[in-house]
Amino acid sequence: MTTSLTKSDFSRRGFLKGGAGLAFFLGAGGLSAVAVRAQNAEPLDVNPWLTISPSGTISIVFPSTEMGQSSYSTLPQILAEELDANWDDVVIAQLNEDDRTFGNPLFGGVLYTAGSTSVQGYYEPMRRAGAQARDVLLQIASRQLEVRKDSLRTEPSAVVAEDGTRLSYGALAASGTEDVQIPDADAIALKDPQDFRIIGQEVPRRDVPAKSTGKARYAIDVEIDNMAYAAVLRTPVEGETPRSVDDAEARAVAGVIDVVTLPDGVAVVAESLWAALGARDLVQVTWSDSSPARAFDSNATLAAYAEAARDPQAEAAVWAQTGDAASAIAKADRTVSHLYLSDYAYHAQIEPMAAVATVDPDGMGAEVWAGTQTQSWTTHTVMETLGTTQDRIRLNMMTMGGSFGRRTAFVQDYVRDAVLSSKAVGRPVKVIWTREDDVKHGTFRPAAAQKLEAGLTAHGRLTGWHHRVATPSVIGFFNPGRWEAVKPNDVISMRGAESKFYGIKDFQADHIITERQARLAPYRGIGAAYTSFAAEAFMDELAAEAGRDPLDFRLDLVEENPRGRHLLEKVAEMSGWRARGDRALGLSFAGYSSSMAAGVAEIEVDDDTGEIAVTQIWAAVDAGRIVSPDNAHNQIEGGIIFGISSALTERIDIEEGQVLQSNFFDYEILRADRVPQIDIYMATVEAPPTGVGEVGTPMASAAIANAFFAAKGQRLRHMPFTPDRVRDALQSELRLDL
Amino acid sequence: MTQFTLNGQSVEIDNPSDELLLLVIRDKLGLKGTKYGCGAAMCGACTVHVDGRPEFSCQLSVGDVAGAEVTTIEGLSEDGTHPLQKAWVDQQVPQCGYCQSGQIMRAAALLAENPNPSRTEIAEYMSANLCRCGTYNRIFKAVEQAAQEV
Numbered sequence A: 001m002t003t004s005l006t007k008s009d010f011s012r013r014g015f016l017k018g019g020a021g022l023a024f025f026l027g028a029g030g031l032s033a034v035a036v037r038a039q040n041a042e043p044l045d046v047n048p049w050l051t052i053s054p055s056g057t058i059s060i061v062f063p064s065t066e067m068g069q070s071s072y073s074t075l076p077q078i079l080a081e082e083l084d085a086n087w088d089d090v091v092i093a094q095l096n097e098d099d100r101t102f103g104n105p106l107f108g109g110v111l112y113t114a115g116s117t118s119v120q121g122y123y124e125p126m127r128r129a130g131a132q133a134r135d136v137l138l139q140i141a142s143r144q145l146e147v148r149k150d151s152l153r154t155e156p157s158a159v160v161a162e163d164g165t166r167l168s169y170g171a172l173a174a175s176g177t178e179d180v181q182i183p184d185a186d187a188i189a190l191k192d193p194q195d196f197r198i199i200g201q202e203v204p205r206r207d208v209p210a211k212s213t214g215k216a217r218y219a220i221d222v223e224i225d226n227m228a229y230a231a232v233l234r235t236p237v238e239g240e241t242p243r244s245v246d247d248a249e250a251r252a253v254a255g256v257i258d259v260v261t262l263p264d265g266v267a268v269v270a271e272s273l274w275a276a277l278g279a280r281d282l283v284q285v286t287w288s289d290s291s292p293a294r295a296f297d298s299n300a301t302l303a304a305y306a307e308a309a310r311d312p313q314a315e316a317a318v319w320a321q322t323g324d325a326a327s328a329i330a331k332a333d334r335t336v337s338h339l340y341l342s343d344y345a346y347h348a349q350i351e352p353m354a355a356v357a358t359v360d361p362d363g364m365g366a367e368v369w370a371g372t373q374t375q376s377w378t379t380h381t382v383m384e385t386l387g388t389t390q391d392r393i394r395l396n397m398m399t400m401g402g403s404f405g406r407r408t409a410f411v412q413d414y415v416r417d418a419v420l421s422s423k424a425v426g427r428p429v430k431v432i433w434t435r436e437d438d439v440k441h442g443t444f445r446p447a448a449a450q451k452l453e454a455g456l457t458a459h460g461r462l463t464g465w466h467h468r469v470a471t472p473s474v475i476g477f478f479n480p481g482r483w484e485a486v487k488p489n490d491v492i493s494m495r496g497a498e499s500k501f502y503g504i505k506d507f508q509a510d511h512i513i514t515e516r517q518a519r520l521a522p523y524r525g526i527g528a529a530y531t532s533f534a535a536e537a538f539m540d541e542l543a544a545e546a547g548r549d550p551l552d553f554r555l556d557l558v559e560e561n562p563r564g565r566h567l568l569e570k571v572a573e574m575s576g577w578r579a580r581g582d583r584a585l586g587l588s589f590a591g592y593s594s595s596m597a598a599g600v601a602e603i604e605v606d607d608d609t610g611e612i613a614v615t616q617i618w619a620a621v622d623a624g625r626i627v628s629p630d631n632a633h634n635q636i637e638g639g640i641i642f643g644i645s646s647a648l649t650e651r652i653d654i655e656e657g658q659v660l661q662s663n664f665f666d667y668e669i670l671r672a673d674r675v676p677q678i679d680i681y682m683a684t685v686e687a688p689p690t691g692v693g694e695v696g697t698p699m700a701s702a703a704i705a706n707a708f709f710a711a712k713g714q715r716l717r718h719m720p721f722t723p724d725r726v727r728d729a730l731q732s733e734l735r736l737d738l
Numbered sequence B: 001m002t003q004f005t006l007n008g009q010s011v012e013i014d015n016p017s018d019e020l021l022l023l024v025i026r027d028k029l030g031l032k033g034t035k036y037g038c039g040a041a042m043c044g045a046c047t048v049h050v051d052g053r054p055e056f057s058c059q060l061s062v063g064d065v066a067g068a069e070v071t072t073i074e075g076l077s078e079d080g081t082h083p084l085q086k087a088w089v090d091q092q093v094p095q096c097g098y099c100q101s102g103q104i105m106r107a108a109a110l111l112a113e114n115p116n117p118s119r120t121e122i123a124e125y126m127s128a129n130l131c132r133c134g135t136y137n138r139i140f141k142a143v144e145q146a147a148q149e150v
């Protein structure tokens, strides 16, 4: 079987317009609205999930954005699996527009890459899209060979008949879709996981070679003709605006093109970044001075949050509830209560914010290059900035140099600034934030104060759990429209406090929604980054109070969660928990969304300096089916390192509305010489995938705090566990409860 | 006018001699593999070799390298097959990848100085470079793998 078409390749759209081969797409009506277009097809004004060209190239849409998590490779693998494609035939097509056909099912169809949801959300629809396409290929082959469809099978990228005849997917794609019936996606049979050839295998990431040779291109690298560079002097305090600008000296610098006043800053646009940065230092701005943010002070903020957490009368929204925590605690043999604190934390992604924009001559359209976690809100930002419609915006979603929640905002100021600067100078403009800009104008994991209270029975068992989290609403700041729809439930602020992996009969978690006193954003692990610290450190304190082993104390609570129980037992085995003697081991059990992780940390403490060295981490993880095991391992390990880093050093301070830290010398993140050995076990389970990007983070801090108790008999209740706090803890023989 | 050798080729630059080498490499000479991360000698994303030594290109002006030999990630090997680059692919090191040019350049300098580093020596040497994605343990393995091959 040959094809009369010799053209070897097609661009996705060109291919559709050329009208040869197959394109599949999921319409607004969902999966059942699949259409198949053949040689005489009208050009389609939609993006298909996949196209198969006569050359055999299979182009699969990547609907998320890539920041290191590798869904760029993993999501297309899911579709390719059900299509039974040869992975080497697959090319990946980044979705570069706000086309909700491809929306994230776990974010109401918004194109949003966050919350470890990509594999979880797209697993089912992308499998079904692949299976549908495979079925159509079988139908074409059946027609062509005049054999029954069910006598055919597929091998990677080919249909094979009983007599051994092979028809490649490319050849089938070229041969028309007459008489083809579109199968119902909801009813279509999916592969038995035992037959998977791609999912669960060690398929290398697509982006690794480019990222090992310096060839990967990030927003900060984009270069287009006639491009200028902008450095932005941003208002030192949130909410202020430039009142007057003296730019005479800056304009005199060689290479400076213009000085553009922005809503909350001043952009210096020049022929080079060097000139822009130099001239920026010479701009004199008088800022307004009436912003309430001038009063922001992180010490005062945390003190106020602590007071709110301690105040039983403080107004709170119930976040999670089962049974009656208050009466169970009242009836308990003993009650235990402690307060836990955590400071603001910064994302510290190594690529600072950058974006390139070129605004059309009429000022009503633009092409934009940016790395963000959402095509939808980047589109929205440009539309709002120009007062234009979506059809005038051409996006290029760039791979990101890390993000961890940094680029999720509804309004993206760095994108906006590139657009406004380009519009002002009539040229393409690249805006780059320096590291200092990125720290000083960061959006942070909120500070939090948490009061935990629980009861113990005479037999040392848990009875009643009450977790009160005093922290602001993150959603209320970074996406106010969304907050109106979901309030008072803020999953970003509160995740983890539901402690859902334990079966605690009488349980309550409350959100005391405090006043926001910093710019906030989602952050790796979101709420669980601190709620799980408090919950799991407290669990350890309860076990000690009850005179029980921390493992046994927790095992009581996972009777109805056999998968969780398995993880606890596994990590105990890996770490030699039962025979730990006087090794300083700390146990923690937390997770993210529906993914679970049990971890044990081993530490050493330098009593003189107060430095904690984490020497080893063992982790047992259940994230449902693992699509890409090697990458999952890398993500979990990275998540653990992120958690260790925030537990040990990471802290943002604010005084008079200004961030005190400015670069990696005063905002320290974990370096190679402090990285522990990390052993990871991933459970093999028959269950849908639930995400690996954040599962490693939440358990790490409590594992360290609990190991500190094992080593020193003192508690660390304020994260990060900086040397000064560690020394304080070592000196406080009998520390009074806060 | 500053002359130096970049990846084996002589270049002449008319940028101000106090301009950052990092920006000249990236924006004037168009080699984007060398990254800006902090501008403060704190992250190592900008690591290049100057006469074989690892240097933060954000800490050098173009005048500082007059007459010197500068190597960037693009010049480490012709086709991305330096043993370290192969090891990086074998071990699937990168996540976001942004730090990795700098990591590889630092690692190459390490192996040039010490062809058989211990795990501790690797960790210490590589501590000049940050990886926020947390790929450190894979970096160690990849350096060990490459050390076997060099």
Ligand code: FES
Residues within 6 Å of the ligand: B035, B036, B037, B038, B039, B040, B041, B042, B043, B044, B045, B046, B047, B056, B057, B058, B059
């Ligand atoms: S950019 Fe040079 S060390 Fe960070």
Ligand code: FES
Residues within 6 Å of the ligand: A068, A350, A401, A402, B094, B095, B096, B097, B098, B099, B100, B130, B131, B132, B133, B134, B135
């Ligand atoms: S791979 Fe992302 S910073 Fe290293």
